[in-house]
Amino acid sequence: MSASSSGNSYRVLDLFAGAGGFSLGFDWAGFSTSVAIDFNQNAIDTLVGNYSDKKTVVLKEDLSKLTPFQLEHKLSKENIRINFDVIIGGPPCQGWSMAGRGKIRSLTKDSGPQGPLEDPRNKLYKRYLAYVRHFQPKVAVMENVSGMLSHSGINIADLVAETFEDAGYRVTWKKVNASEFGVPQSRERLFFVGIRKDLNLQFRFPETILKNGQFKYPTATVKDAISDLPAITHGSKDWIKNYIKQTGTSDYAKLMRKDAVPGKIFDHVCRGHNEQDLAAFKHMKQGDLYKDLPAHLKRYRDDIFHDKYRKLRWSKPSGCVTAHLSKDCYSHIHPSQTRTISVREAARLQSFPDSFYFAGSMSSKFQLIGNAVPPLVAFRIATEIKKQIFSIQRKSKATSFQEVEL
Template sequence: MPSQQPLKPAVLDVFCGAGGMSLGFQRAGCKILGGIDHNPHAVTTHHQNFPKCKLKLEATDIRTLEDLPSLNLQPREVDILIGGPPCQVFSRVGLGKMKHDLKWDIEKDHRNFLYKEYVRFVDYYQPFFFVMENVDNLANKKELLSTILDELAACGYKVEYEVLDSSKFGVPQRRRRIFLIGVRSDLLWEPIFPKPSGQKAFSVGDAISDLPELKPIILSLKSKSRGPRQKDCDLLYRGEPESIYQQKMRRHNGDRVRNHLCRAHNDKDLEIFKTLKQGGKYRDLPEEMMRYRVDIFDDKYHRLYWDKPSWTLTAHMRKDCLAYIHPLQTRSISVREAARIQSFPDNFVFQAPMTRMFELIGNSVPPLLAEAVAKPIVKLIRRYYSQKVTRQNDTVRSKVS
């Protein structure tokens, strides 16, 4: 680790996405060395929000990075390796969709094996800690999970896992994810996980009530267009922050809101939005308004509660946001509202087309959850470097005397 910043752990983010995990670790006191991802929109967004990274790769398939020394990051220079290999083949939703694809072969799908690339990075860089995140359903796949744990342990690590709910760590969203944490075996530490805050979970209203009201954008059913293209303009907040959560989200951002864009919907969808009560789903609609089978499309439409946390945001928001209808307004949630629900602060700006912004947010680790995971790890590493500096100073003094 660079001597000029001995108390700031260095972090490399593999499968970084937009940078939710990077941001959480940065806020916990780390220096982000760089992020690696194959998605060009994710990489552009990561570069925009972490401009001082030492490593700035273009969008890259990690499988092509065979020569790790060429990245100019030395083994042991990385204090913490973080990341979340793609999870489609581990998730309930992803598996459900792919099983209906007759051409899909689960045994040959390369996404089944991308975790091995993460293992390769752990083995090469030998960080003090690594943190790997994935969907909670991985905990139910005992054979696969055991294989992953064994491969990580074989790199010289003590590894444990826990499933964490983001709503218990200050995020206004009930999102369960598995975290695998490993610590190098030559150290006297054990894998350490954060403890829930114990406070009442923030609600959707706590998260977004200060954001400007948006009018619904109507898309004609006769038109093949995806709707009018919106310009990402700076908008003013509705007023002062109305919750502690909003104060946190607006810190260092001034008085303007970016990425506050919402999708266009046809008039039939907007009529359904008006009909559904908070918490209402497709099955709750009058029969004459139903256009799909209830047994298959039970939650195709779902209106958020104002006074409760959101349910899990997913990358499917790229396709539509019908499962995330605004609790009070006749529209689906905006990009900035989704970012707030995912705990991205307002000064974190997404650089992508609107639909891809939704995808980046849905795939992200909530920064506040990542920060909670990072804090106890950072505390241990800081103590290690502090004690190392003390020992070096004592050695110097003893030689002088």
């Protein structure tokens, strides 16, 4: 692990930390999450379960209420250092994708206590920036849904970047597809990386496609991700199952097994389904959608629900793993078993290793997983930040899974 000016590894504050996927990737890259904050009890239990031995301070706080000053005070009382090198976070901002330019501008710029800033959907983004302003880390990294990218031809991300600039940060943003970072899932998200202006640096996202058209990082498919897991039936509730190592396991699966309890797999549980669904799942071929079903197997209007069901393909990355899995898992039907995916399979598709613990009910686990930044994406970005901003001359261009240090 590398040393910072203060003698420890680079210190991260994770806001809206959720399960800690963002943090995990930074930790893999040699950073250290000092403080992680969320207000959801299952997120807190998950963070404590995975990070307590790393000395991360996990705080259950409502960030819409806790001010940066109050956090500083709280941490100082506990003798916890507040000199964060990086602040990461994915504040929920559902409002943006539907807003128009004038509205966005007024939402993202200070416009007084009575102004549209009071829109609760944008308050959390403002709060994230207030933390950045207050603690002045060298680097601020924010993740958000790509829906904010463009609305009626307006580039909302550029407007958001302006507000980072106003806070004293030089920003680069990019729409990132997790599948290009080695995650077996097509997932598009926006990442903003702001560098404090006095450092006089501009972050460059890693190129994912080489000049010869090949992907820089090894890509992974659904088969790579989950085919080594034991077969289960729908409704399986065995929270601990035996895991038998297969020959020919993919590099990706080997990465996922690193530090796992030998011979055991946790959370390989899935939803139960009624006969009608099971008949539909059985009929579907890999890649099929709801609209491809014959009429007698349909129970919804297919003009509205044409892609409600989606069967995974072994040979491709999966579709986006979202928190909607906590409601139903029809978007991720197993490619060869008559069921939807298990919690552990969803975690694998998000690049959470098998050693990672998720708290709460099955729905809670799906939600935590679906909300997370895939740790492998966070790792690749964090590695590049370390190389470019913290000038660490260690192996930072992991091009094979073996080079990813868990």
